[in-house]
Amino acid sequence: MALGSLIPFNRDTDVATSGTRDPFLSLRREMDRMFDDFVRGWPLSESVSSTGFMSPRVDVVETEKGLEITAELPGIEEKDIQLDLADDVLTLKAERSHQREESDESRRYHVVERSQGTFMRQFVIPFEADADKVKASFKNGVLDITVPRSASARKPIKRIKVNGG
Structure with a gap:
């Protein structure tokens, strides 16, 4: 049995290619995107997994x-x-x-995303x-x-x- 057959649907499936517009699929995609955006911005410690x-x-x-x-x-x-x-x-x-280099007083970080x-x-x-x-x-x-x-x-x-x- 292929591993892909165990997944009921694919998150990357394009609604336009399915022939019909499924409102539940659109809702699921939007919820996934919102959750990903929320978790990505959460202040996690270095040892905890995130979606990034x-x-x-x-x-x-x-x-x-x-x-x-x-x-x-x-x-x-x-x-x-x-x-x-x-x-x-x-x-x-x-x-x-x-x-x-946090000890360098002449450098101030404005954004740290890495x-x-x-x-x-x-x-x-x-x-x-x-x-x-x-x-x-x-x-x-x-x-x-x-x-x-x-x-x-x-x-x-x-x-x-x-x-x-």
Whole structure:
């Protein structure tokens, strides 16, 4: 079963492409936008997740060969990314920090919007993964992870004939 089939609707679905204008979908979108705007402006501590940097956007796609995960990690350096696979859980940890010179009396910050801190995301792998062949590449702030199925997980489904009594 594909992971996407478990989600009843997609937040990014365009109403114009659906052919009809669903007032409930429009209401849901507006509520999501308002909630995102509210949380984004909330004064959170550095260790608490928010909808901005601390909770990066990801795409998770299941294919016949395995799982493909793409994560947007702007401002992160490769050395600050950690990936671990234990049992059927892939853990992504990263940290972003920036230097702010608060001791310099000649500098006064008027706006501080850049976030810093650590986040962790975990992904349950819905099949037996080939841990030795997991690959990750990081380029231009985008992390691409490929988690291949193990050979035993790639076996085709065997149909069993049911005989009548």
